[in-house]
Amino acid sequence: MMAQILVLAKSIDSSWKKTRAILMLDSGVNTEEYCDRYKKLRRETARSAIQLYRLRERAAKRRSNSTHSQWRDKGYAGICAARRPAVVPAILPNTEPAMRPVPPG
Helix, strand or coil: CHHHHHHHHHHCCCCHHHHHHHHCCCCCCCHHHHHHHHHHCCHHHHHHHHHHHHHHHHHHHHHHHHHHHHHHHCCCCCCCHHHCCEEEEECCCCCCCEEEEECCC
């Protein structure tokens, strides 16, 4: 999380003073260990990282939308596994494991 804050702050060209104040909102953070990282981080690198975050988010959104639409197209939308009784293994003494339905609720 702290690394993402550093990247975001550097990408918008925020000063170390402002960035340190943001980091200090999380109690127990040693801001001095992040100072060197912040100073070494180039603005162009930080902006590239932000673009990568955005691309990942868009790709994940597309994957979830396409999976949902595939289920919807097949007529599975609205079918909830919780409506059907679950089957779990029940181990009885001196017998083989058996499968028995679990009552709903």
